[in-house]
Amino acid sequence: MDWLQVVVLSIVQGLTEFLPISSSAHLILVPVLTPWDDQGLAFDVALHIGSLSAVVLYFRQELARMAVSWAGSLRGGGMDDDARLAWGVLLATLPVCVFGLAFRDAIEVGMRSPLIIAAGLIGFGLVLGYADWRHRGGRSEYQLRLRDVVLIGLAQALALIPGTSRSGITITAALLLGMSREGAARFSFLLSIPVIVLAGGLEVTGLIQEAATVDWPAVVVGTLLSGISAYLCIHYFLVVIKRVGMQPFVVYRLLLGAWLLWLFW
Structure with missing residues (x-):
């Protein structure tokens, strides 16, 4: 990997993991739209x-409590x-675990096309745009009911479809x-947190089976850049949505989707 690829992929992952614009879509599209080999x-x-x-x-403080x-x-x-x-976080993670294991191969093979x-x-x-436009509630994460947790968890399973966005679909369900x-x-x-742990665990298993040579400088730099950009993304996203809501991200999704249709239809 060259260093430009390391920097671009790290920042793309860090930003899109938590924005409602689909990290998996962006990481799939980078090698499609560039001459870079798979990372x-x-x-x-x-x-x-x-x-x-x-x-x-x-x-960290909330997690400790x-x-x-x-x-x-x-x-x-x-x-x-x-x-x-x-308990709500754990329960809402179950559907994506079940569907992810059941349909992992089909999703990885047949659902990664730009269209x-x-x-x-x-x-x-x-x-997402509709949910944000009509949102009427003001409940916090500490005021979730069991029904809410189950429905948000089921919605999260839809994020297995590339382009959906895990954060996007769970925020949509929560707003509704x-x-x-x-x-x-x-x-x-x-x-x-549990989703990333589980996804990373599957990748580690594959990495052990693959026994490939590791580019350690790229790995270290990628970890640092991804972590820094993700932290800043979380902080500023929470600031931005208080002021302008989700609509800027909706517009971005529509423009990116339209551009992909124009390129690959």
Whole structure:
């Protein structure tokens, strides 16, 4: 890998992992639209480690409280807001685990075309735009009901389709269920933690089986750049949506989807 490829892929991963514009779509499109070879599993793992480190660092205080309360609930200590949120994150992760394992091969082989990505960007972008336009609620991530958690978890499974966006579809579902923009985004970011861990675990398994040579300088730089860009993305995204909502990201999705249709139709 050359250093321009390392920098571009790292920043693309860090930014798009948490923005509602589909990280998988962008990482699929970069090699399609450039002469670069596939970056390899080791670098993919590095990018996920960077993104995971960023979200864990950003929410470190909330995660610490959630871990303590969750452990206490296992010992019969009752359920407070942090314990309920922790259980909600775990429960909402189950659907994507089940569907991801069941349809992983079919998705990786048959659903990575630019046209499918374009359809996902446009279709789910319009739904996000509608959800943001009509949102009526103000509930935070600590006020989720069991029904909300189940529905957001089922929505998250749709993110297996390239172009959907994991953060985009979970924020969309949360807004439609009456959550505030910030609450929807924060719950989406917390949901990313087990998903990234699971995806990274599958990639590590593949990496061990592949036994390929690792470009360690690229891996280290990629991890750092992905982590820094992801941390900044989380911080400024939460600031931006308070002021202007999701519409700028909807417009971006529609323009990118239209451009892909024009290129590949």
